[in-house]
Amino acid sequence: MRLCMKCRVIIIRKERMSMRLKEAWQETCKFIRMMRASEPHLILYLFLTALITASVPFITLYFSARILNLLMISQFEPAMNNVFWMIGLSGLLTLISKALNQRFIKIRDISEYKIRQRVIEKSYQIEYEDLEKTETLDEIRKADQGSNGGGGTGEQLRDLLQFLTMFFSMLFSLLFVALLLVQIFLSAQDKTLPLLSLGALLLVYGAVIGIGSRLSAKSGQLLQKMKRDNVHNNAISNYVGNLGMSINHGKDIRLFQMQELILQLFEKTLIGARFYMDWGTTNGRINGFILFLTQLASGMTYLVIGIIAMQGTIGIGEVMLYANAILRFTTSLVTLASSYNNLAYRYEYLNSYEAFIQRPNLGYEGTLPIEKRDDHEYHLTFDHVSYCYPGQKVYALKDVSFDLEMKKHFAVVGRNGAGKTTFIKLMCRLTEPTSGRILLNGIDIRKYDIEEYMQIFSVVFQDFKLMEMPLGENLASGSQVDEKRACQVLEEVGLGPRLQKMKQGLKTQLGKENGDGELLSGGEAQKAAIARALYKDAPIVILDEPTAALDPISEAEIYENFSELVKDKTSIFISHRMSSCKFCDEIIVFDQGQIIQRGTHDQLAAQPGLYQELWEAQAQYYRRPALKLI
Numbered sequence: 001m002r003l004c005m006k007c008r009v010i011i012i013r014k015e016r017m018s019m020r021l022k023e024a025w026q027e028t029c030k031f032i033r034m035m036r037a038s039e040p041h042l043i044l045y046l047f048l049t050a051l052i053t054a055s056v057p058f059i060t061l062y063f064s065a066r067i068l069n070l071l072m073i074s075q076f077e078p079a080m081n082n083v084f085w086m087i088g089l090s091g092l093l094t095l096i097s098k099a100l101n102q103r104f105i106k107i108r109d110i111s112e113y114k115i116r117q118r119v120i121e122k123s124y125q126i127e128y129e130d131l132e133k134t135e136t137l138d139e140i141r142k143a144d145q146g147s148n149g150g151g152g153t154g155e156q157l158r159d160l161l162q163f164l165t166m167f168f169s170m171l172f173s174l175l176f177v178a179l180l181l182v183q184i185f186l187s188a189q190d191k192t193l194p195l196l197s198l199g200a201l202l203l204v205y206g207a208v209i210g211i212g213s214r215l216s217a218k219s220g221q222l223l224q225k226m227k228r229d230n231v232h233n234n235a236i237s238n239y240v241g242n243l244g245m246s247i248n249h250g251k252d253i254r255l256f257q258m259q260e261l262i263l264q265l266f267e268k269t270l271i272g273a274r275f276y277m278d279w280g281t282t283n284g285r286i287n288g289f290i291l292f293l294t295q296l297a298s299g300m301t302y303l304v305i306g307i308i309a310m311q312g313t314i315g316i317g318e319v320m321l322y323a324n325a326i327l328r329f330t331t332s333l334v335t336l337a338s339s340y341n342n343l344a345y346r347y348e349y350l351n352s353y354e355a356f357i358q359r360p361n362l363g364y365e366g367t368l369p370i371e372k373r374d375d376h377e378y379h380l381t382f383d384h385v386s387y388c389y390p391g392q393k394v395y396a397l398k399d400v401s402f403d404l405e406m407k408k409h410f411a412v413v414g415r416n417g418a419g420k421t422t423f424i425k426l427m428c429r430l431t432e433p434t435s436g437r438i439l440l441n442g443i444d445i446r447k448y449d450i451e452e453y454m455q456i457f458s459v460v461f462q463d464f465k466l467m468e469m470p471l472g473e474n475l476a477s478g479s480q481v482d483e484k485r486a487c488q489v490l491e492e493v494g495l496g497p498r499l500q501k502m503k504q505g506l507k508t509q510l511g512k513e514n515g516d517g518e519l520l521s522g523g524e525a526q527k528a529a530i531a532r533a534l535y536k537d538a539p540i541v542i543l544d545e546p547t548a549a550l551d552p553i554s555e556a557e558i559y560e561n562f563s564e565l566v567k568d569k570t571s572i573f574i575s576h577r578m579s580s581c582k583f584c585d586e587i588i589v590f591d592q593g594q595i596i597q598r599g600t601h602d603q604l605a606a607q608p609g610l611y612q613e614l615w616e617a618q619a620q621y622y623r624r625p626a627l628k629l630i
């Protein structure tokens with residue numbers, strides 16, 4: 001019964017092992033297909049490099065044995081010939097192997113770059129709505145690690161090369177062992193002793209390989225687990241590292257003296273380094289033990305081969321040849337096991353990469369083109385629209401119905417968090433309503449081609465971002481810049497004099513993090529963002545807190561210019577500066593995700609309600625006598 005149980009355990013283990021090998025084989029094929037897609041010759045180089053690199057030591061061994069045998073019988077001339085052959089062949093193969101290796105490294109780096117490029121391209125294809133989800137961001141991070149950091153394709157190829165080299169090395173060793181057996185069968189008079197000692201050697205090697213590969217697998221698994229657990233640690237350490245270089249954070253860090261706090265955060269990541277050190281100690285011990293076992297086995301190898309030699313079956317040269325071939329077999333197999341573990345670990349990461357690349361986009365299906373209208377008659381309707389952010393319980397927008405009449409100027413006001421920006425995001429289709437519909441000229445906006453639809457909006461978000469690229473490209477959102485138009489919009493927002501001061505005009509690089517560019521002040525950056533919106537010249541202009549960073553004169557100028565610039569367009573201003581409402585035809589008041597008031601400034605200011613409260617709250621500071629601070 002007990003024996004049966006043992007048998008079952010062995011069978012289960014074998015099944016698991018063959019399943020793991022099958023999976024590893026499938027994964028390897030998948031990986032190779034993936035790499036071939038970006039670099040078709042890579043696999044050829046991989047095989048050739050492994051084969052030639054593995055063959056060089058055996059060629060040297062083979063000729064050394066022959067040379068030794070010839071020297072033992074004083075055959076100096078043939079010995080010299082063999083020396084030349086050995087130097088020539090192994091030198092030539094080493095050169096070819098080095099050249100192949102160099103080429104392989106180059107191809108590997110290019111393919112690694114191309115694979116990373118695919119992750120970047122794919123992440124730009126993700127719809128904004130999807131990008132706001134934590135799971136999506138996690139998927140991007142993991143895929144980026146799969147293509148780059150924690151489990152890179154480059155490292156995977158390096159290990160695959162090592163694995164193949166060791167595999168060929170093992171085959172060569174086996175060839176020599178087979179040769180030894182043939183020699184024993186052909187020339188030994190008494191075959192029992194050599195075969196028995198070879199059998200004993202086989203057992204010892206079986207034990208060494210079994211123990212060695214198990215221990216190195218354990219050490220590998222420990223390392224894999226540690227790396228997996230350390231992903232978050234790495235993210236913190238990258239974050240802290242980037243903070244040190246960030247001009248945006250530099251002021252706050254210094255003035256609020258946050259250095260200590262940040263360094264404490266960094267110190268926490270040192271726990272990861274301690275794990276590595278502990279692993280290093282364990283791994284060192286394991287390697288030491290494996291080395292000890294291998295040395296014992298080498299002693300025994302020489303003993304067994306010596307016994308065979310003493311019988312006169314093989315010469316002294318073959319002693320060296322066969323002993324070394326057997327030793328190489330052991331080291332190849334142990335290294336093969338550890339490369340296999342590394343490969344298996346990285347497949348986990350590479351699978352995240354593959355899954356990410358294959359990930360379907362939300363797939364906006366609309367194909368209708370947007371009618372190009374010179375009269376800018378685009379009519380937008382919100383029809384019972386509600387929206388809840390992913391993972392949130394409270395709706396940011398609740399049952400909003402609203403008609404955006406053409407060429408009117410709207411102001412959207414409300415307390416912080418009332419849902420104003422969410423309303424704009426839905427309107428521009430950066431996100432889709434949880435329920436309800438948005439219509440453009442009577443047609444559900446989901447039926448329109450998304451890129452065409454987005455073309456009808458020029459938006460400056462509260463948290464707008466300028467790119468660290470030349471000013472002109474920022475305005476044109478592309479490399480083709482209409483310089484006349486760019487200068488004109490800069491002039492219109494009051495950035496004309498600043499442009500004059502720029503060393504390279506529109507070609508001036510912005511920011512410091514991507515080269516030696518120029519820094520704009522907060523207000524200048526906001527004006528540049530408004531200029532970008534004007535450059536786009538879309539029929540609907542939306543400005544979310546457009547003048548928060550502007551001085552009062554610039555603000556007044558912007559509003560004055562705007563009335564002129566957007567006079568035949570539809571515009572929406574979201575602002576906490578209540579005075580800006582006066583410029584608008586209609587005011588929409590949001591509260592807790594709903595529209596609670598609509599009307600002109602005069603109407604709303606006269607009736608009790610949130611608008612009156614907001615207006616009064618700001619107006620009182622202009623009416624009251626100056627406050628004394630002391």
Ligand SMILES: Nc1ncnc2c1ncn2[C@@H]1O[C@H](COP(=O)(O)OP(=O)(O)OP(=O)(O)O)[C@@H](O)[C@H]1O
Pocket residue numbers: 132389390392396414415416417418419420421422423462
């Ligand atoms: N990406 C998001 N995920 C989860 N909740 C969000 C997200 N963006 C906004 N919210 C929440 O939705 C609500 C509405 O936010 P929204 O940005 O639309 O308000 P707002 O009226 O523009 O505020 P403010 O005047 O402060 O700019 C807020 O409670 C906010 O915390």
